[in-house]
Amino acid sequence: MRQHHVAGDKLFVDYSGKRLGIADPLTGEIRMAEIFVAVLGASNFTFADVTWSQTLPDWIGSHVRLFRHIGGVPRLLVPDNLKSAVNKASFYDPEINRSYGRMTAYYDVGVLPARPKKPKDKASVEAGVRFAQSYIIGRLRNQTFFSLEEASAAVADVMTAMNTRPMRKLGVSRADLLESLDRPALRALPPTDYEYAEWRLVRTGVDYHVEIESFYYSVPHALIREQVDARITARTIELFHRGKRVAAHQRRYGGVTRHGTLTEHMPRAHRFYAEWSPERFRRWGADIGPDTEGLIMAILSRRPHPEQGFRTCLGVLRLYKTLANSRAESVSAYALATGALNSKSVASIIAHNLDLAAPAPEGGSVDSHANVRGARYFR
Numbered sequence: 001m002r003q004h005h006v007a008g009d010k011l012f013v014d015y016s017g018k019r020l021g022i023a024d025p026l027t028g029e030i031r032m033a034e035i036f037v038a039v040l041g042a043s044n045f046t047f048a049d050v051t052w053s054q055t056l057p058d059w060i061g062s063h064v065r066l067f068r069h070i071g072g073v074p075r076l077l078v079p080d081n082l083k084s085a086v087n088k089a090s091f092y093d094p095e096i097n098r099s100y101g102r103m104t105a106y107y108d109v110g111v112l113p114a115r116p117k118k119p120k121d122k123a124s125v126e127a128g129v130r131f132a133q134s135y136i137i138g139r140l141r142n143q144t145f146f147s148l149e150e151a152s153a154a155v156a157d158v159m160t161a162m163n164t165r166p167m168r169k170l171g172v173s174r175a176d177l178l179e180s181l182d183r184p185a186l187r188a189l190p191p192t193d194y195e196y197a198e199w200r201l202v203r204t205g206v207d208y209h210v211e212i213e214s215f216y217y218s219v220p221h222a223l224i225r226e227q228v229d230a231r232i233t234a235r236t237i238e239l240f241h242r243g244k245r246v247a248a249h250q251r252r253y254g255g256v257t258r259h260g261t262l263t264e265h266m267p268r269a270h271r272f273y274a275e276w277s278p279e280r281f282r283r284w285g286a287d288i289g290p291d292t293e294g295l296i297m298a299i300l301s302r303r304p305h306p307e308q309g310f311r312t313c314l315g316v317l318r319l320y321k322t323l324a325n326s327r328a329e330s331v332s333a334y335a336l337a338t339g340a341l342n343s344k345s346v347a348s349i350i351a352h353n354l355d356l357a358a359p360a361p362e363g364g365s366v367d368s369h370a371n372v373r374g375a376r377y378f379r
Contacts, residue, residue: 005041005042006041006042006185007042007043007181007182007184007185008042008072008074008075008181008182008183008184008185008186008187009041009042009074009075009076009185010040010041010074010075010076010077010078010112011038011039011040011041011066011074011076011077011078012038012039012040012041012078013036013037013038013063013066013077013078013079013080014036014037014038014079014080015034015035015036015037015054015080015082016034016035016036016037016048016132016133016136017133018035018133018137019032019033019034019035020032020033020035020050020136020137020140020145020151020155021033021145022145022146022147022148022150022151023144023145023146024146025146025147031052033050033051033052033148033151034050034051034052034053034054034058035048035049035050035132035133035136035155036048036049036050036051036058036059036062036066037132038062038066040070040074040178040182042177042181042182042185043174043177043178043180043181043182044167044174044177045070045163045174045175045177045178045182046131046132046159046162046163046174047066047069047070047159048132048136048155048156048158048159049062049065049066049152049155050148050151050152050155051148052148054082056097056099056100056196056198057196057198059082059100060099060100060103060194060196061196063077063103063194064103064193064194064196067107067189068189068193070178070182070183070186071183071186071189072182072183072186072187072188072189073107073108073109073186073187073188073189074109074182074186074187075109075110075187076109076110076111076112077104077109077110077111077112078112078113078114079111079113079114080113080114086113096111096113098199099196099197099198099199102197102199103194103196106190106194107189107190107194108187109187131162132159132162135158135159135162136155136158136159139158140154140155140158162174163175163178195233195234196233196234197231197232197233198231198232198233199229199230199231199232200212200229200230200232201227201228201229201230202227202228202229202230203225203226203227203228204219204223204224204225204226204227204228205224206224206225208220208221208223208224208265208266209259209261210228210230210239212230212232212237213232214258215251215252215258215259215260216258216259216260217237217239217247217249217252217259217260218247218249218259218260218261218262218265218266219239219241219246219247219265220246220247220264220265221265221266221267221270223241223246226241228240228241228246229241232251233251234251235250235251236248236249236250236251237249237250237251237260247262247265249262276307276310276314278300278306281296281300281310281313281314281317282296282297282300284296284313284317285297285313285317288320288325288328288329288332289325289328289329289332290329291329291330291332291333291336292320292328292329292332294332294336295316295332295335295336295341295346296313296316296317298336298341299312299313299316299341299342300313302341312341312342312343315343315346316343316346319343319346319347319350323350327355330355330356331346331349331350331355333355334349334354334355335349
């Protein structure tokens with residue numbers, strides 16, 4: 001059936017069957033690159049783009065560059081049934097790839113896949129692909145390219161020559177028809193280009209993190225064991241539960257820290273533990289008095305790693321909750337003087353009133369414990 005194409009209505013997209021060779025400048029090894037071809041139905045204006053593969057990032061990236069090049073968006077896209085566009089081909093209910101669908105929704109363009117094994121549904125792009133193949137491959141057959149960018153620039157120059165060349169039957173070029181027919185009918189582009197995003201269904205672990213590319217990102221702890229949708233871009237990781245965004249992280253690529261954890265996602269107990277630090281314990285001790293601050297510092301300094309003394313400090317501070325600050329200071333001074341640097345010994349001092357029954361040993365003040373040099377050191 002002869003098809004009548006309305007201006008700005010349909011844009012046919014496909015990959016060329018023939019590929020372009022690009023040489024490695026160091027080894028000379030030839031790697032084949034794909035040629036993406038798009039044809040506007042009314043003007044027959046043709047666009048070509050060179051990518052390494054037909055995978056989703058390259059497929060969607062070619063569309064973004066295509067829309068930017070023609071300066072607008074058509075009403076419908078007519079792709080072939082490749083996996084990057086259609087998950088399940090069907091005459092009645094084709095299943096569009098989710099990532100591809102998000103891109104088309106961003107540009108407000110519909111997708112009308114061609115019927116499987118029915119090339120006449122997209123005769124324009126089939127003819128355009130054949131013509132572009134011969135035009136591109138024929139004119140670049142004697143050139144050697146050493147990068148994708150170099151090949152893309154050469155293909156762009158060839159396509160400019162092809163689109164500005166007058167067609168024999170019409171006497172005008174494709175570029176002229178684009179300006180007079182298609183471009184006035186195209187929809188305006190969004191303010192910014194679409195950023196490619198990959199979607200995955202992931203399950204939250206018992207540590208309220210999800211794994212993406214060997215890195216871990218937190219979600220609210222109430223979602224443990226729940227399935228969430230991950231939207232993955234080059235810069236961000238967004239996580240959604242039942243259509244509602246529950247977390248957003250900067251994407252991680254390297255470094256020692258493989259976990260991205262937001263404090264607000266932690267349970268209260270985890271949040272409390274995560275806030276522990278030597279400085280925090282020192283401040284807690286200083287709130288009671290200088291002797292207690294000295295006791296805390298002595299406990300932390302006696303451990304090879306300060307973290308090993310956190311629980312001891314916590315135990316001591318919990319013992320002091322039932323004491324007045326003056327009594328806690330008395331116990332701390334006695335503990336420092338006697339070297340009682342663990343919570344069990346401090347508990348014994350309190351239980352037996354040792355700090356009250358007898359004066360502290362000679363020199364038993366915060367200034368004379370093992371971690372303070374004293375004046376004699378400098379003589």
